[in-house]
Amino acid sequence: MSNRYAVILAAGQGTRMKSKLYKVLHPVCGKPMVQHVVDQVKTLQIEEMVTIIGHGAEKVQAQLGESSFYALQESQLGTAHAVMQAAPMLEGKEGVTIVVCGDTPLIKSETMEALFQHHEELKAKATILTARIEDPTGYGRIIRNQDGLVEKIVEHKDATEEERKINEINTGTYCFDNAALFAALKNVSNDNVQGEYYLPDVIEILKKQGEVVSAFQTNDLDETLGVNDRVALAEAEKIMRKRINEIHMRNGVTIIDPDHTYIETEVEIGQDTIVYPGTILKGKTIIGMDCHIGPNSEIVSCQIGNETVVRQSAAHNSSVGARVNIGPFAHIRPDSAIADDVKIGNFVEIKKAVFGEGSKASHLSYIGDAEIGSNVNLGCGSITVNYDGKNKFLTKIEDDVFIGCNSNLVAPVTVGKGAYVAAGSTITKDVPEAALSIARAHQVNKENYVEKLNVKK
Template sequence: MIAIAILAAGRGTRMKSDLPKVLHELGGRSLVERVLQSCQEIEISRRLVIVGYRGELVKQSLMESQEIPENPDFPPLEFVEQTEQLGTGHAIQQLLPHLKGFPGDLLVLNGDVPLLRAETIKQLMAIHQQHKNSATILTANLPNPQGYGRVFTDSQNFVQQIVEDRDCTTAQKKNQRINAGVYCFHWPHLEKILPDLKADNDQKEYYLTDTVSILSPVMAVDVEDYQEILGINDRKHLATASDILQARVKDKWMKAGVTLIDPNSITIDDTVELQPDVVIEPQTHLRGKTSIASGSRIGPGSLIENSQIKENVTVLYSVISDSTVSENSRIGPYAHLRGHAQIGANCRVGNFVELKNTQIGDRTNVAHLSYLGDATLGEKVNIGAGTITANYDGKNKHKTQIGDRTKIGANSVLVAPITVGEDVTVAAGSAVTEDVPDDCLVIARSRQVIKPGWKLKDRNKELGL
């Protein structure tokens, strides 16, 4: 049995933000969500989050994102309040009434260390359980360990002592192994000694590391990539973590057969799914629950978030959010799809077109300079330049329906609610306000008037100038 406890009580004053540090985003997820995600490869019996500063906001955020990680077998989150932040040991002391008599292991993670890989956690737990340790700590070998406490072990990686940087001798400072702040304890052993922790230090705080000198055996496990244990304390750290995460994601997709043209100008959330033979052009950003199918070419200069792009689609200089584009369709340049727009197969949504909550059938074209909101279009419809659905009456939104093979002339307005049937032709410049049956020509505009021999009067002559 394994319980995890995530330390998420701190404010993070160096972030210069009212938002709790653990709720700052990294690659489309909050820091604390990423920590939860790192546990997805181990079987968990209890999930506890220790909250403090703006704890209700942390609770709300995590409860709203329970689909991350997507594992229905995970136990529900439990929240434990730490009213005063008196150190890591004090935080874990708050678990005593919640885990009373728990017979398993406790994995302790930090809510501001978001780059831990699931494989690393799995390895840490396997070694801990294999050796039946009282405690197992994650360690890392840093190129420059200055400022970090050093971990000293014997030849079998059993911990002998942890020495703070300021207390290290010159010889001890040459040791590059540091404590990563990630622990696994056999809870019955830890439970016995937690009440006896002392705050005998300059900070007057209770340190979890003090338990390591009491428990036995304690083993160290080195993380392969020290970047995994980097914590977030300020905006610069957040930017560094973003660079590391982006490098991981891009490396993964390029190895999987995705072409990234100028990777340094591209960002991809690790929630995005790509298929082989996708091409991502420069200055393109893919976010959230986005998927892009084989043969599609995205960009340059495009933003796609929470959208599904099917096979052989091209998207050029456009923004697509919360929408779906079916196979062999062309989007852009400078198109905007939002609000659950659904584009059929072999469609074109062209220059300066905005679609909101609109469904378009196969082989339908909206080539340029149009706004279609709350509309449903059939197959083989052609929308002329400058067409607008007037869907808002000042209070409510209304639907427009356009049947198969209908042609809407340039610069027309369809005033919703309205239904235009199949095989209809709407003359250019029409303002259509009534439903139209099938097989019709609609002309809804003022008759043109021509006055021969008329010219604009010379206003200056009238004024005698």
């Protein structure tokens, strides 16, 4: 196998996106389009990858990091001009270079590998990735000779009536003999209406030199989708989402309604977990086996243990143990750590809190900036009062504590092991171990109050 190189075209602004965000950074299933492309290319035993950057150069470079080298296209003068910018790094090297657009997030490494192999087997100087499309209007047509090699590429506007009947199109992805590519680029002209240098002109130059130009047809048209506007972005998202869901289902996950389940690329889900409709799983979320997730739940970058249930709730950047029951309508905010066998019930909000094994907050509570021990019961309406308007303070509740309903724990405060807090209490001082703390106003009953009130009226 010859040396392999890659050029990723990611310099365009994408004006049709009508966005402040540069086109190739628009996400598809949670990952920027150009990152999808680079991640697929990285699996192909590439010697060097060069990403051509222009608009949003610093942000694209920040996204891709050290996974690629970079070349700056200061003025966007066409695709051939873009590839020329990689000359200082690639020109003169022996091998094969693949050129891929950074706005084609659906292209697969398997297809690019097949393109490489086809190119090398035919000893071609250039190979075009093609596809067949039902309505090829607007696309460049692939004209093959009797041997199946490429005779030429004809743009739609220049095609004859007979050529327009051809439905094999140029997808914009190519393999080139690296030396031949950079030699031909020097002869590409910008003598056209747009005054730009176009990469398909390299094909014509190589053909005139008598070189072999081949075409490899993908059977999956979806892979070739280039995203130029929000309509195509939504289509790419839909296709990618279907791919992701099918992978999980084939790995033993039950997804009740794949069309209404949204799972991003880096999510991991264990076998025999059931995901219900309306669920959104994002970021680096890892869900264990035998879980029930949803319906209508959002989980972002969380680790969730086996046999846990999350119903109609949201959880973000937190860890959740095994056999935990969350929801409905609970909110697990960032930096929370919930141990095994915990219950977080309806309308409970947890924020930056540690919840010990077997503890319960069954309903209508806010637990923020807190360390909750094991086997703690937080009654309905329990609140950790953690904020004085300027600073946050910590509440500590040790093991086996019982907190009565409608209790306010004014931080910083500690409730000792095995203690009880009476319902309706506002706790402002530490509660000793095994104590009962009652902190509420003395009850006063006004006899005959209603009769007196009516007399006044």
